[in-house]
Amino acid sequence: xxxxxxxxxxxxxxxxxxxxxxxxxxxxxxxxxxxxxxxxxxxxxxxxxxxxxxxxxxxxxxxxxxxxxxxxxxxxxxxxxxxxxxxxxxxxxxxxxxxxxxxxxxxxxxxxxxxxxxxxxxxxxxxxxxxxxxxxxxxxxxxxxxxxxxxxxxxxxxxxxxxxxxxxxxxxxxxxxxxxxxxxxxxxxxxxxxxxxxxxxxxxxxxxxxxxxxxxxxxxxxxxxxxxxxxxxxxxxxxxxxxxxxxxxxxxxxxxxxxxxxxxxxxxxxxxxxxxxxxxxxxxxxxxxxxxxxxxxxxxxxxxxxxxxxxxxxxxxxxxxxxxxxxxxxxxxxxxxxxxxxxxxxxxxxxxxxxxxxxxxxxxxxxxxxxxxxxxxxxxxxxxxxxxxxxxxxxxxxxxxxxxxxxxxxxxxxxxxxxxx
Amino acid sequence: xxxxxxxxxxxxxxxxxxxxxxxxxxxxxxxxxxxxxxxxxxxxxxxxxxxxxxxxxxxxxxxxxxxxxxxxxxxxxxxxxxxxxxxxxxxxxxxxxxxxxxxxxxxxxxxxxxxxxxxxxxxxxxxxxxxxxxxxxxxxxxxxxxxxxxxxxxxxxxxxxxxxxxxxxxxxxxxxxxxxxxxxxxxxxxxxxxxxxxxxxxxxxxxxxxxxxxxxxxxxxxxxxxxxxxxxxxxxxxxxxxxxxxxxxxxxxxxxxxxxxxxxxxxxxxxxxxxxxxxxxxxxxxxxxxxxxxxxxxxxxxxxxxxxxxxxxxxxxxxxxxxxxxxxxxxxxxxxxxxxxxxxxxxxxxxxxxxxxxxxxxxxxxxxxxxxxxxxxxxxxxxxxxxxxxxxxxxxxxxxxxxxxxxxxxxxxxxxxxxxx
Numbered sequence: 001x002x003x004x005x006x007x008x009x010x011x012x013x014x015x016x017x018x019x020x021x022x023x024x025x026x027x028x029x030x031x032x033x034x035x036x037x038x039x040x041x042x043x044x045x046x047x048x049x050x051x052x053x054x055x056x057x058x059x060x061x062x063x064x065x066x067x068x069x070x071x072x073x074x075x076x077x078x079x080x081x082x083x084x085x086x087x088x089x090x091x092x093x094x095x096x097x098x099x100x101x102x103x104x105x106x107x108x109x110x111x112x113x114x115x116x117x118x119x120x121x122x123x124x125x126x127x128x129x130x131x132x133x134x135x136x137x138x139x140x141x142x143x144x145x146x147x148x149x150x151x152x153x154x155x156x157x158x159x160x161x162x163x164x165x166x167x168x169x170x171x172x173x174x175x176x177x178x179x180x181x182x183x184x185x186x187x188x189x190x191x192x193x194x195x196x197x198x199x200x201x202x203x204x205x206x207x208x209x210x211x212x213x214x215x216x217x218x219x220x221x222x223x224x225x226x227x228x229x230x231x232x233x234x235x236x237x238x239x240x241x242x243x244x245x246x247x248x249x250x251x252x253x254x255x256x257x258x259x260x261x262x263x264x265x266x267x268x269x270x271x272x273x274x275x276x277x278x279x280x281x282x283x284x285x286x287x288x289x290x291x292x293x294x295x296x297x298x299x300x301x302x303x304x305x306x307x308x309x310x311x312x313x314x315x316x317x318x319x320x321x322x323x324x325x326x327x328x329x330x331x332x333x334x335x336x337x338x339x340x341x342x343x344x345x346x347x348x349x350x351x352x353x354x355x356x357x358x359x360x361x362x363x364x365x366x367x368x369x370x371x372x373x374x375x376x377x378x379x380x381x382x383x384x385x386x387x388x389x390x391x392x393x394x395x396x397x398x399x400x401x402x403x404x405x406x407x408x409x410x411x412x413x414x415x416x417x418x419x420x421x
Numbered sequence: 422x423x424x425x426x427x428x429x430x431x432x433x434x435x436x437x438x439x440x441x442x443x444x445x446x447x448x449x450x451x452x453x454x455x456x457x458x459x460x461x462x463x464x465x466x467x468x469x470x471x472x473x474x475x476x477x478x479x480x481x482x483x484x485x486x487x488x489x490x491x492x493x494x495x496x497x498x499x500x501x502x503x504x505x506x507x508x509x510x511x512x513x514x515x516x517x518x519x520x521x522x523x524x525x526x527x528x529x530x531x532x533x534x535x536x537x538x539x540x541x542x543x544x545x546x547x548x549x550x551x552x553x554x555x556x557x558x559x560x561x562x563x564x565x566x567x568x569x570x571x572x573x574x575x576x577x578x579x580x581x582x583x584x585x586x587x588x589x590x591x592x593x594x595x596x597x598x599x600x601x602x603x604x605x606x607x608x609x610x611x612x613x614x615x616x617x618x619x620x621x622x623x624x625x626x627x628x629x630x631x632x633x634x635x636x637x638x639x640x641x642x643x644x645x646x647x648x649x650x651x652x653x654x655x656x657x658x659x660x661x662x663x664x665x666x667x668x669x670x671x672x673x674x675x676x677x678x679x680x681x682x683x684x685x686x687x688x689x690x691x692x693x694x695x696x697x698x699x700x701x702x703x704x705x706x707x708x709x710x711x712x713x714x715x716x717x718x719x720x721x722x723x724x725x726x727x728x729x730x731x732x733x734x735x736x737x738x739x740x741x742x743x744x745x746x747x748x749x750x751x752x753x754x755x756x757x758x759x760x761x762x763x764x765x766x767x768x769x770x771x772x773x774x775x776x777x778x779x780x781x782x783x784x785x786x787x788x789x790x791x792x793x794x795x796x797x798x799x800x801x802x803x804x805x806x807x808x809x810x811x812x813x814x815x816x817x818x819x820x821x822x823x824x825x826x827x828x829x830x831x832x833x834x835x836x837x838x839x840x841x842x
Contacts, residue, residue, distance in 0.1 A: 021569040021711065029568050032636065034541070098743075113749040120455070125743040135712035137558060137566045143743070144733040145558045147450050148442040148725065155842060215453065216751040224814075230835045234797065235767060238806055244765075249840060258755035266840035267765050273697040273718065274842065285842070290442065291556035291726045294719035297694065304569065304711040312565040317743065322519075322546040322564070322734070328534040330637040334679035344665075344688050346656060376655065385659055393645075414651045419670060419687035421576060421695065421706070 001030060004318040005040035007066035007097075009088055010078035014102060014130070015042070016053045017307035018076065029311075031326035035318050040071040063088050067095070074317055076310060077101040086111050093118045093126070100313040102130035102306060108204040113217045127313030132205045133158060133282040135298040135305035137312070141286075142212040149290030151213035153253040158202040158263075160280035160300040161189045162228050162248040165197070167278045170236045170245065176229070188280050188301075198227035199248065199263040206250035209284070210261055214254060218261060226264040239267055245275040340390040342371065342418040347403060348381035348411040355408050356384065362406075363388070366399040381410040387418070422451060422746075425739040426461035428487035428518075430509055431499035435523060435551070436463070437474045438728035439497065450732075452747035456739050461492040484509050488516065495738055497731060498522040507532050514539045514547070521734040523551035523727055529625040534638045548734030553626045554579060554703040556719040556726035558733070562707075563633040570711030572634035574674040579623040579684075581701035581721040582610045583649050583669040586618070588699045591657045591666065597650070609701050609722075619648035620669065620684040627671035630705070631682055635675060639682060647685040660688055666696045759814040763792065763839040766809065768824060769802035769832040776829050777805065783827075784809070787820040802831040808839070 006022075008015050022029075022037055030036045039057050043066045044050060047059040058065060066072055067088065075092040077099060079085045085103055092099050093115065106112065107128055119126040129139045133156075142151070157163050161183050168179035180197070183189035195201050203225045207218040228248050239246050244267040253260040268274055273295055277283040282300030287293045299305040349355045356373070363370055368391040376383035388396070400413050427443075429436050443450075443458055451457045460478050464487045465471060468480040479486060487493055488509065496513040498520060500506045506524055513520050514536065527533065528549055540547040550560045554577075563572070578584050582604050589600035601618070604610035616622050624646045628639040649669050660667050665688040674681040689696055694716055698704040703721030708714045720726040770776045777794070784791055789812040797804035809817070821834050 025569055028636065032564070032568060116744045116748045117750065119744045120742065120746050120748075127743045135566070135715055137562050140561065140565070141558050143453070144561070144736055144741075145556070145729060147453060147736065148446055148729045148732055155840070211749045214753070215449065215747060216753040217749040218753055218756075222753060222756045230833065231837070232835070234804060235765075235835055235837065238767070238795065238797070238804075239765070242808075244839070246837060251840065255757055255760075258757045259753060260757040260760055262760075262838075264838055266838050268840050268842050271697070272842045273694065276692070276694040276697050290729050292720045292723075294556055294717075296715075296717050298715035299713045302713075305713065308566060308569045308711050311569055313743070315565050315568065316737075319740070320565075321541065322548050322738065323537045323540045325541050326636060327537045327541075328632050328638045329538065332635070332637040332639055332643060332680060335639075335643045336676055336679045336681040339676075339681055339683075344656075344660070346659070374659065376659070383655060383659075387663075412651065414653070414656055416652070416656065416667060416686050416688055417683075418665070419576070419672065419689050421689050421693045 001036050003036045004073060005038055005071035006074050007041045007069055007072035008076045009043045009066055011042050011044035011050050013303040014306045015078045017303035018310055019053055021307055032324040033315050033320035034324045035320050041066045041069040067091050074314055075099045077103060082106055089115055093122050093124055096122055096124055098125040098317045100127040100310055104131040104204045107131050108207045125317045127317050129313045130306050130309035132208055133300045134309050136282055136296045138284050138296055146288050149288055152287045154209055154213055155285040156250040157247055157277050157283040158205045158250045159196055159248060160282055161196040164188050164280040166246060169233045173233055176232060197229055199225040202250045203263045206252055206263060210252035214259060223261040228265050231265055243270050245270050338393040340392050342390050343388045343396055344416045345386045346414040347384040350408045351380050351382045358406055359403055362399050362402050366395045368399055422457050424457045425494055426459055426492035427495050428462045428490055428493035429497045430464045430487055432463050432465035432471050434724040435727045436499045438724035439731055440474055442728055453745040454736050454741035455745045456741050462487045462490040488512050495735055496520045503527055510536055514543050514545055517543055517545055519546040519738045521548040521731055525552040525625045528552050529628045546738045548738050550734045551727050551730035553629050554721045555730050557703055557717045559705050559717055567709050570709055573708045575630055575634055576706040577671040578668055578698050578704040579626045579671045580617055580669060581703055582617040585609050585701040590654045594654050597653060618650055620646040623671045624684045627673055627684060631673035635680060644682040649686050652686055664691050666691050761811040761813055763811050764809045764817055765837045766807045767835040768805040770805060771829045772801050772803045779827055780824055783820050783823050787816045789820055
């Protein structure tokens, strides 16, 4: 088993989330990936206050505790901001350590391309899956899954705060200020929300995605940005009447001879799949010449979703086997032989009195309770539709087999489980 | 630049798609990944008939042309079926070559765990991103992105043929037989569709996904399978009335002390995001304790989507840098300064005659044509909503600024682009 030493810069929410995950899931990660990950050192300015989380890990308030530690082969930068993160990452890369970062501001800045170059020249790696849309594996998808052909366009819901505010106005009729306040109370929005609601956060993320998709660096001047500050519930109400919903979209598009980058609120068709993306979730809808349209949806932020993305980079950088020692090796002994479902049952009968009573009797004798009943108008066979309360699969199969044998039943019944998603 | 020799077993649609992609996009792939991929040898029983696609590549009708070729470090198995694929993969792994395969039948069979073990013991890799849901990076997501915590459930639309048939019944009212015929005409369904419409294809895929998510091998006996053969348009019609849609779902769920695997048609709420997955697309909705719910949607089959997934495995197995030599290095010179959109504009005016005429005049003077116009009932300010035809961004900004300066306009106007997705 390969041992990998990890150094963490910044023990904030995400850093502590990562330490927690490695402590709790280290064994199963080793079994799946063939890698034993060990936190070798942590730098945090207030490391003393974080004693509980950092217990047993060499920690300090100088970055050297990580950058100069001989066992650290992967440095995880979770400080955010431009400086001193830039300096620490440069130092780590120059010393031949790979770096994982969640720092979108730095990557979107002109320093981003320089750090990539530095990593390549030093024959080490720079992973940044966590920099855009936490739990959504969009960076890896663009890097590995969209190498063939051309990405034609990206439409992203890239800011969870904005999407949460819009959802509250849309579904609960809250006013903008109330929705923003609620987002702040829930910890989705900062005390100063301007960077989120003004679209700047989404713009940084979009520039990174466009850079990967279109294979270039997009500076801040390349993008036009508008926020959601002027949207009111009345706009969402009118939009709905016209068959639209409003979302803050980041759009990157390849045109015939140019590129288009925009972040702005947009009306989209209510039946488009992006319209189903609600609450604080992020989504990326991508159209590529070789795969066609694809969509990824998930949590964009939060300690564990982001730490999960950081972990995925660590695993990849550490050179995990595709096939760890445990893959598919355990036998499953506990399989549920049956489960309870609510059912939709369509029964096709002759048009004569007493049919429903007969059918109801069969369900009752199997202890299956009927939730609702409908009869379709039309010629024989009469279509009786019964929706049941939760019932065991075997009892249900038995009841329907018995119903199918009734003389009044003309054709086999159709039975479909109702899945509560 | 690292050179990587690839050997391909089977020059069918996917194999030829892969050769095409490598020929066309080899340069850009090298720039992004730091890898130069070269097809070193191809095995195909009728290689002589495929001369055009295979020109310049050593080819033959015996697998040894690939398996014994000294330059082949990654073997790509695209033959499908159990034998002789199993034998070829065993041979390649034993000889220290990594293998990429799209063979879901083999992986879901009891041979799957044996091949994984063999790869691990030989210190080589086995990639199978293409085995489930072609263009959707679900294998990599489960392997790298869901290592933390536990996957609680997977709900997948895993068979494109079934989803296409259901969509045609749902949206166009086609009967089952007509929809199936159309799927066959379009090449989505086999002449013998039983494996697809009976749910067996989805079941193989689900067993592979469950194996990765729950870290075990799920044999065929662990899953209950029902197909879509008995569903009729009337069921979709009644479902819609009740607020549901029908999808063929593969469901894998962790219960308190056991696992549940099912493939069956299911009623799901019409406003659930999976209900928006139509046509031949695949989707995987996954709930995990560390990332929360996530969704991935895309093409499940087809030559290029599948070849793209194969390529992503090759790149990963070959040990691509996260950061290739070209990442973010090019400067973008062509940025569209403006673009045409249709706009929604809400203008807030005093309640007096002639207002609309004034506003219409401003739009006309900017050559912006009005598509529709609505006025909301209510107290002052009156809410006038105008939807425009496509108009340039700058002209639009100018027109709205001018409208905002009209004495009758009481509050700044709200303007939202309409995005045609």
